[in-house]
Amino acid sequence: MKDLAAAMGKIGVTGQERIKNGPWRALLDDIASVERSGMAVSVGLRCALGMLPPLIIGVATGFVGDGVSAAVGALVVGFVSFEGRYRSTLRNMLLASIGVTISAFVGAIAAPHLFLLLIVLAIWGLLGGLGGAFGPGMSMAAMQAVEVLVVFSALGMGVESSIVQALWVLGGALFQIVLLLLTWPTRRLDGEMASVGEVYRRLANYARSTPRTAPPADQLIAGADWLGDPNPLGDPSAIVALKELFQLAQDIRLSLSALVFESRGDGDESQWALEFLRQAASLLGAIGDQLSSSTSLRAKMHLWSRRRRRLLLTSIELRVPDADESKPILGLISRQLQRALDLVSEVGDLGSHVVLPGLSRGHGSLDETVRRRLRGLRKVLASDSELLFHAGRLVLVLVVGTYLAHAFALPNGYWVPMTAAVVLQGDFSGTVQRGLARLGGTLIGAVAVTELAALVVPSHGILIMVIVLLTWGTYATYRANYFLYSIFLTSDVVAMFAMIGSPVGKTAEERAVATALGGVVAIAVFLLWPTWRRRLLPGALASMVRTQGAYAAEVLRAFDVTFADQSGALNVEELRVRSVGARSSRQLAATLLEGMSTEPGTQERAVTTAGAILSQVNFCALLALALNAELLHEHQFFTGMVELGDAVEALSSYQADRLASFGLMSDPEEMGQQPSIPSDLVASTELYRQILELVSSFQELDALIEQYGSVVLTM
Numbered sequence: 001m002k003d004l005a006a007a008m009g010k011i012g013v014t015g016q017e018r019i020k021n022g023p024w025r026a027l028l029d030d031i032a033s034v035e036r037s038g039m040a041v042s043v044g045l046r047c048a049l050g051m052l053p054p055l056i057i058g059v060a061t062g063f064v065g066d067g068v069s070a071a072v073g074a075l076v077v078g079f080v081s082f083e084g085r086y087r088s089t090l091r092n093m094l095l096a097s098i099g100v101t102i103s104a105f106v107g108a109i110a111a112p113h114l115f116l117l118l119i120v121l122a123i124w125g126l127l128g129g130l131g132g133a134f135g136p137g138m139s140m141a142a143m144q145a146v147e148v149l150v151v152f153s154a155l156g157m158g159v160e161s162s163i164v165q166a167l168w169v170l171g172g173a174l175f176q177i178v179l180l181l182l183t184w185p186t187r188r189l190d191g192e193m194a195s196v197g198e199v200y201r202r203l204a205n206y207a208r209s210t211p212r213t214a215p216p217a218d219q220l221i222a223g224a225d226w227l228g229d230p231n232p233l234g235d236p237s238a239i240v241a242l243k244e245l246f247q248l249a250q251d252i253r254l255s256l257s258a259l260v261f262e263s264r265g266d267g268d269e270s271q272w273a274l275e276f277l278r279q280a281a282s283l284l285g286a287i288g289d290q291l292s293s294s295t296s297l298r299a300k301m302h303l304w305s306r307r308r309r310r311l312l313l314t315s316i317e318l319r320v321p322d323a324d325e326s327k328p329i330l331g332l333i334s335r336q337l338q339r340a341l342d343l344v345s346e347v348g349d350l351g352s353h354v355v356l357p358g359l360s361r362g363h364g365s366l367d368e369t370v371r372r373r374l375r376g377l378r379k380v381l382a383s384d385s386e387l388l389f390h391a392g393r394l395v396l397v398l399v400v401g402t403y404l405a406h407a408f409a410l411p412n413g414y415w416v417p418m419t420a421a422v423v424l425q426g427d428f429s430g431t432v433q434r435g436l437a438r439l440g441g442t443l444i445g446a447v448a449v450t451e452l453a454a455l456v457v458p459s460h461g462i463l464i465m466v467i468v469l470l471t472w473g474t475y476a477t478y479r480a481n482y483f484l485y486s487i488f489l490t491s492d493v494v495a496m497f498a499m500i501g502s503p504v505g506k507t508a509e510e511r512a513v514a515t516a517l518g519g520v521v522a523i524a525v526f527l528l529w530p531t532w533r534r535r536l537l538p539g540a541l542a543s544m545v546r547t548q549g550a551y552a553a554e555v556l557r558a559f560d561v562t563f564a565d566q567s568g569a570l571n572v573e574e575l576r577v578r579s580v581g582a583r584s585s586r587q588l589a590a591t592l593l594e595g596m597s598t599e600p601g602t603q604e605r606a607v608t609t610a611g612a613i614l615s616q617v618n619f620c621a622l623l624a625l626a627l628n629a630e631l632l633h634e635h636q637f638f639t640g641m642v643e644l645g646d647a648v649e650a651l652s653s654y655q656a657d658r659l660a661s662f663g664l665m666s667d668p669e670e671m672g673q674q675p676s677i678p679s680d681l682v683a684s685t686e687l688y689r690q691i692l693e694l695v696s697s698f699q700e701l702d703a704l705i706e707q708y709g710s711v712v713l714t715m
Contacts, residue, residue: 031437034481040082044475046183047078050176051471054168055464055499064460065500066168069104071467072151072496073172076100076144078475081180083137085191085229092137093180097173099145104169107152108162114406117153121398121417124149128421129391147418150398154414189234192242193347195226197291199249200284200340203256207281210274211260214621215253217587223249241346248340250576251632255333256280257625261690262329276330283337287344332633389531390426396525397424401518410517412510419518424526427533429598431526434482435519441486442515448491460499467495490515533596534606538663538712540592541613542656544585545701548617549652551578552624552694556645559627559691561637575628582621589614609708613659616701623694627687636687643678644691648698650675655701662712674702 051071058067080096081089103124110117124146131142148169157165202219223246230239259280262273397420405413423434458466473488490511558570593610596602654675677695 031433031440031481031483034484035479038479038481040476040479043082044472044478046179047074047081047176047475048468048472050074050078050172050179051468052464053175054172055467059460059464066165068496068499069165069168070172070175072148073097073100073104073169074176075172075471075492076148077173077176079478080137080140080144081176082475082478083135083140085226086184086231088137088229089180090177092141093173093177095138096141096144097170097177099141100148100173101166101170103145103149104152105162105166107149108155108157108165109159111153111156114403118399118402121149121153121402122395125395125398125421126391129394130387132387132390143421146394146398146421150402150414150418150421153402154412184231184233187231189231189238189242189347192226192230192234192239193291195222196242196245196249197288199223199246199288201288201292203249203252204281204285204288207256207259207277207284210263210277212264212622213615213618214257214586214625217583217590219253220246220250220583238347241343245340245343245347248336248343250579251629252284252333252336252340254625254629254632255329255336257622258329258629259333261622261626272327272330276333280333280337283341287340290344291347328633328635329629332629386426386531386536389529390424393424393525393529394421396529397421397518397522400525401521404517404521405514410510410514413514415511415514416518416521419515420522420525423519423522426531427595428526428530428600429595431522435523437483438486439516439519441483442490443512445487445490446494446509446512448487458498463495463499467492467499470495533592533599534602535663537589537592537596537610538659538661540585540589541610541708542659542663544582544589544614544617545652545659546656547578547582547585548620548624549649549656549698551575551582552620552627552652552698553645553649554578555624555627555631556648556691556694557642558631559635559638560641560645561639562642563637570631572631575631579625579628582624586614586617586621589617603711605711606708609704609711613701613704613708616697616704620694620697620701623690623697627690627694630687636685638688638691640678641691644695647675647677648695651677651698655698655705658705658709662709 051074054067054070054074056067058064058070061067077093077096077100080093083089084092106120110120128142128146131139152165155165199220199222203215206215206219227239227243227246230242256277259273259277263270263277398417401417401420402414404410405416410416419438423431423438425431425434470488470492474485474492477484477488494511554575558575563570593607593614597607651674677699
């Protein structure tokens, strides 16, 4: 079988290395690694400043404990600002503010009554777990409400005192929102420009890497995230230009795929494509660097002169043969690059403007958003969903952790359920990794603050400064390294307890014990009710094959002669929707494949064969994208393409059903006969031979699926 050995080794090699090194070694490597791009220095500083007024007001008025409560509100809502961009972030922070206020009140009221507290925790845990159905921002807001409920369940107050504490929490949360809004005029469109610039830089990296498969599935995610929720104060014309740049990046992605396909040959025939890939990579990298530059907006746009653009274009035009009928892709991508350069200049002229009336522009009504979210929730509740399982596990860790803390009469025992809730993840490796990182970070942070407190007796003023600095470190490392984040967070919490007179050494020791117990509870609950990635992978592979087949079939149908005389008959938007679905499904399968490599009991052969399927589908994606690029300019038409597309879609559905059957451990022979491909096809042109290679690539999946089934059914 063609390229079978290569397919078996490409995607699965990382997972194989992780298995050979051992799952624990891989987990420790993940704990030690620092994601530099995840460092949030400036955002962390803004969130940390939200802690300052509540603490100062608390000390100045003599209500230090109330000031710390307000600081807790600011702390937890600050984490929500990491999800979303502008309107979505504001919405999530407002919802989180309401959630943590209610949680503070309910937690303080229910604290003296264990049975009532366990019921409340179960309800909050279920809602917190299902928050993931509404997106990352809502999930974060829901989890912050759960954590605040757990924290205030240690207080046990009357109704009046509980209301006062809840209002202090609300005040701190609202101040954090005010700080967020104050940053909007200063940010202009820097984030949007940088995200689009990153898309072009990734396209450049793909073009210069001599690729053989489709562009990575995650290349366009960042840009879509930012441009889906742009700065309301940004210049509308600049936002439109950035969105066109992003849309153009998707078309350039198609054109690069066509060039990669052309470069796969041997000899001189492929040299022109390789040369153009290198030159296109240089220009794409320049565009990406220009948009992603960390210098001020005006300074970096002054650098982008028309003279430099002309020089870059001339360097390409001098070294690349003129586009002719045999190489139409050259003319297409040249026009795309020229348009990208024009748009970059347009963004530079407009991107520094702040337009206050833009705040009133909306992106869909609230009713539409609510209905869409509720449909997503109903879909989750109606299926055997991993998210539903995770919500059930979250309920268990909260209830079991709280019960154990009360049963052993642990001082500050609420740390047990809180640690268990934040450590618990949807997969085994993530739960263990967080548990180890949380325990190690807690021990180091507790010891560090204890030793520091033994050397000096800090005043309230010094403690406020220390808390702000530790909070900044907590936010800055939140997405970069969970181990460092745990060190800063532990130190921060112990310092806040020192503000209200709690003995630092005692608090640190109690937190370390409770953290260890909470981590054990989280891991034990996951092992008792696991969701193994290797069980989810067959379904993800099936979805990947099905969606990729549907996209390829839609592309094939567009080449049929029935569309030749129909002006505007090509449904470009439908192709894009199907392309996005195929891209997302490949990304999910790759993520699950990577996750299962660190699970205990995973076989190396399973990783290898699943990786081979993913690699083969990536190759199918390359061919489909290359053919899609042909549709962007005048192309040839053929007879029988509708029938061929239908056959490919039927074949991919058959293969997907076989893969899904492995997840259910059923007999794949019950799937019936494999759909046939029309045999009376003649490869009369280069384009038609590419079409036949696409069809052949889908047929080659069968042998890989057969090998995968022989492994999975014996596990």
